[in-house]
Amino acid sequence: METQLEANHLERIEELENRLADAEQLIEAIKAGEVDAFALRSNNKSEVFTLQSGDYAYRVLVENFNEGALNITEEGLIVYSNKYFHELLGLPYEKVIGTSLREFLHPESIATFNFLFSAALNGQSKGEINLMGAANLVPVYISLTSLYPQLPTIGAIVTDLTAKKENEEIKIYLEEKVKERTAELQTKNIALENTNAELASFSYVASHDLKEPLRKIQTYSGRILELENFSGATQDYFNRIIKSSERMQNLIDSLLEFSRANMSELIFEPCDLNTIVEESISDLHLSILKKQATIEYNDLPTIQGGHIQLSQLFTNLLDNAIKYSRTEIKPLIKITSSIVKGKKIEHSSANHQKEYHEIKIADNGIGFEKEYVTKIFELFQRLHHKNEYSGTGIGLAIVKKIVGNHNGFITADGRSDIGSTFTIYLPTA
Amino acid sequence: MNNIFLIDDDEDDQLLFTDAIELINPALQLDVATNGKIALDQLKVSFSLPDIIFLDLNMPVMNGFEFLTQIKKETQLNKIPIVIFTTSNILRDKELTKEFGAQYFLTKPNNFKALRIELQQILSTVFASD
Numbered sequence: 001m002e003t004q005l006e007a008n009h010l011e012r013i014e015e016l017e018n019r020l021a022d023a024e025q026l027i028e029a030i031k032a033g034e035v036d037a038f039a040l041r042s043n044n045k046s047e048v049f050t051l052q053s054g055d056y057a058y059r060v061l062v063e064n065f066n067e068g069a070l071n072i073t074e075e076g077l078i079v080y081s082n083k084y085f086h087e088l089l090g091l092p093y094e095k096v097i098g099t100s101l102r103e104f105l106h107p108e109s110i111a112t113f114n115f116l117f118s119a120a121l122n123g124q125s126k127g128e129i130n131l132m133g134a135a136n137l138v139p140v141y142i143s144l145t146s147l148y149p150q151l152p153t154i155g156a157i158v159t160d161l162t163a164k165k166e167n168e169e170i171k172i173y174l175e176e177k178v179k180e181r182t183a184e185l186q187t188k189n190i191a192l193e194n195t196n197a198e199l200a201s202f203s204y205v206a207s208h209d210l211k212e213p214l215r216k217i218q219t220y221s222g223r224i225l226e227l228e229n230f231s232g233a234t235q236d237y238f239n240r241i242i243k244s245s246e247r248m249q250n251l252i253d254s255l256l257e258f259s260r261a262n263m264s265e266l267i268f269e270p271c272d273l274n275t276i277v278e279e280s281i282s283d284l285h286l287s288i289l290k291k292q293a294t295i296e297y298n299d300l301p302t303i304q305g306g307h308i309q310l311s312q313l314f315t316n317l318l319d320n321a322i323k324y325s326r327t328e329i330k331p332l333i334k335i336t337s338s339i340v341k342g343k344k345i346e347h348s349s350a351n352h353q354k355e356y357h358e359i360k361i362a363d364n365g366i367g368f369e370k371e372y373v374t375k376i377f378e379l380f381q382r383l384h385h386k387n388e389y390s391g392t393g394i395g396l397a398i399v400k401k402i403v404g405n406h407n408g409f410i411t412a413d414g415r416s417d418i419g420s421t422f423t424i425y426l427p428t429a
Numbered sequence: 430m431n432n433i434f435l436i437d438d439d440e441d442d443q444l445l446f447t448d449a450i451e452l453i454n455p456a457l458q459l460d461v462a463t464n465g466k467i468a469l470d471q472l473k474v475s476f477s478l479p480d481i482i483f484l485d486l487n488m489p490v491m492n493g494f495e496f497l498t499q500i501k502k503e504t505q506l507n508k509i510p511i512v513i514f515t516t517s518n519i520l521r522d523k524e525l526t527k528e529f530g531a532q533y534f535l536t537k538p539n540n541f542k543a544l545r546i547e548l549q550q551i552l553s554t555v556f557a558s559d
Contacts, residue, residue, distance in 0.1 A: 212516060215539040216441045222541035223448060249539065 068140070068158030071147075074121065076100045079153060088160055090134035101156075106130035106137055113142075120144030120154050128161065139165045203259040207252045214252065218245045254394035257312070261401045266306040273300035273314075273359070276307070277335060280314040284322065293322050297335035301357050303426055305406050313402045314361075316395040317422055321363035326417065333363045339428060347425070349409040355428040356408070362421040368414040376412055431556055432458045434479035436468040436496065437514065438488045442537060446483070446514075449545045453552065465491030469499055472506055481555050483514040484531070486522065497529035510555050 062069045068085030070078055077100055086096040089104060105113050109129035119125035124145050131138045139161040147153050221241045230238070277297050281288065288295070295318065303310075318333060325331035337359045343352040350356070368376065377400040399422075403410045407427050414420035435446055443461050450457050460479065462468035465488060472478065486493035493513065500506050512533040513526045523534045533551055538544045 215516070215537065218539040219445055219541045219544065220441075223445060226541060245539075 068156070068160075070101070070156040070158065071151075072101055072144075072154045072156055074152060074154070076102050076117065085158055088133065088138060088140075088158070089131060104131045104133075106132050116142065116144055117154070120146055122146065131158075138162060200259050203255055207255045207259070210252050211249065214245055214249055218242060218249070221245070251394070254398075258394050258398050258401065261309060261312065261398050261405065266309060266405055268304045269307065270302050271305045271307050271310050272302045273310070273337070274298075276310050277314050277318075279311055280318050283311075283315050284318055287319070287322050291322050291325055291331050293325070293331035293333065295333045295335070300335065300337050300359070303357060303406075303428075305426075309402045309405060313399055313424075316399050317361050320395055321361065321365055321420070324420070325363070325365040329364060331363060331365060333361065336360050336362075340425075345425060347409060347411060350425065351427070356425040357428055359424040359426070360421055361424075362419060364419040367416045367418050367420050368412075369416055370414075373412055373414075377410070431481070431552075432460070432477060432479040433481055433483065433552075434468065434472075435459060435461045435483045435514070436463075436465060436488070436493075437461070437483070437485040438463045439485065442485070442514075445541065445544065446548075449541070449548050452545055453549050457552075464488045465493065465496030465499070469496060469503075472500075473503070478506065479509060481552070482509055482511045483535075484511055486513060486515040486517060486526070493526070494529060497526065497531060501530055512551055 063082050065082055065084055068088055069080075069082040070085060071080035072078055077098060078096055079098075081093065081096045083093075086093050089096065102110065102113065106129070109131075112127055113129050116125040116127045116129070124143070126141070126143045128139065128141050131140055141159040141161055143157045143159075145155045147155050221238055225235065225238050225242075274297070277295075277300060281295055287293075321333045322331050337357055340356050340358045341352075342350045342354040342356060345356065345358075377396050400410055403424055403426070408425050410425070411423045412420060413423070433450060435443065437443055437446070447459060447461075450459050460471075462471055465484075467490075468482075469491070484493045484496060491499075493515070497511070500509075500511075507530070510533070511531045512535055513522075513531045514535050514537060515522070516537050518536040526534060535547055535551065538547065
């Protein structure tokens with residue numbers, strides 16, 4: 001009997017020793033900060049005990065969170081708010097704590113909030129709502145989590161969406177602006193195309209109709225000269241009328257040519273520039289003979305372009321070179337061609353991704369001063385008095401237009417009394 | 430003597446044409462109509478048909494092309510040589526009028542002397558083959 005009792009005591013002692021060891025181990029762990037909370041069972045129910053030391057890190061974290069953190073009762077009362085949240089509303093801490101979160105809702109957000117809140121009572125919910133701060137409306141993203149059964153409250157994380165909304169608004173505003181501007185540009189483009197087409201047909205019709213009365217003036221003047229025996233002075237005046245009309249006719253013809261050099265009449269096909277130069281030389285046969293001009297060219301490329309326009313391009317350039325030759329020296333014109341990379345060309349129109357045919361037309365004529373480099377391509381620009389050199393001031397404008405029609409560009413280089421070089425750049429593909 | 434028929438609505442061109450014909454040969458007969466319709470009506474009832482017709486292309490009521498189409502159907506008239514007399518110097522017009530049955534194409538020159546010379550050449554070619 002005594003041994004039985006002894007054995008029971010021993011067993012009891014062992015059990016207590018074990019429990020004591022467990023407790024010591026727990027205390028050691030708590031001392032070491034390894035335990036935040038522990039649960040004890042009492043009255044058949046677990047109860048959680050948190051430790052001040054363990055809590056501390058979380059308190060610091062939540063308090064300094066860069067998001068709003070709230071603890072809300074099931075009725076909606078705010079029992080905890082971190083610094084961020086009351087600062088977000090622009091209200092002092094005391095005004096927030098103990099107040100219902102509903103009081104800070106924008107009227108339009110009440111329904112959404114009620115929905116989110118009742119959903120959160122059974123778990124979690126997230127959504128966008130608007131809060132009313134002291135000074136302004138604050139759009140936020142709120143994430144609600146029921147803390148039940150540990151706590152009879154709901155935790156909330158509140159993210160400020162002000163900057164995001166502003167960005168969105170700016171983005172929407174900018175998108176609308178871009179749309180507006182695009183539409184505007186499209187309208188302007190259409191208007192411009194119409195104006196261009198109108199202008200082209202206007203200049204065509206105008207020059208065509210201008211020719212009629214001019215022809216009459218010329219014919220009648222010629223008729224009068226043939227019919228009557230006038231004094232020398234009158235004859236001279238009539239000849240001057242005829243000369244002026246002829247000049248005007250040349251101008252109109254050139255204008256017609258200029259307005260004909262349109263994209264709309266351009267059909268791209270492979271054009272052998274050797275053939276085209278040959279044709280231009282045969283067109284200019286008479287003036288070449290008269291000035292005893294020599295034109296050298298070889299190995300010119302075949303390019304995609306409009307045959308008629310390219311033909312006119314070379315005819316105009318060669319005509320120019322022959323016309324503006326020096327009296328003391330026979331014209332010598334050299335046409336050469338090579339391929340260059342776009343990035344090697346010093347010109348604003350050069351596309352750095354492309355390759356170009358660089359076609360040079362160099363002469364030994366009267367040249368021109370540097371300051372006229374761009375001017376010579378303008379319509380009706382003449383560098384010389386019309387008595388010195390004939391010309392309408394349209395030829396090079398046509399040249400520039402044709403090169404542009406072929407997606408290229410042209411430059412001019414000249415030195416007085418040494419010569420001019422025109423360089424055409426046409427993309428290889 | 431030879432008869433010439435000019436169909437042209439332009440008064441200046443009528444005047445200059447008449448003048449040039451007068452200088453070439455004052456004995457030449459010249460009739461003028463101001464559009465294709467008038468000309469065709471006139472020709473259908475005429476006792477003495479012209480030896481040559483000068484035809485403008487751009488005219489009101491009936492233009493040169495329509496006139497060419499109509500006159501081809503008239504067996505009495507479709508043998509008369511026709512010279513197109515126009516301001517146009519477009520190749521397409523030249524080819525088209527040839528297809529329509531015109532023999533010559535004269536672009537109205539802006540020089541009276543040239544007009545006279547060219548008219549003279551055409552007339553002498555046509556009348557020589559008579």
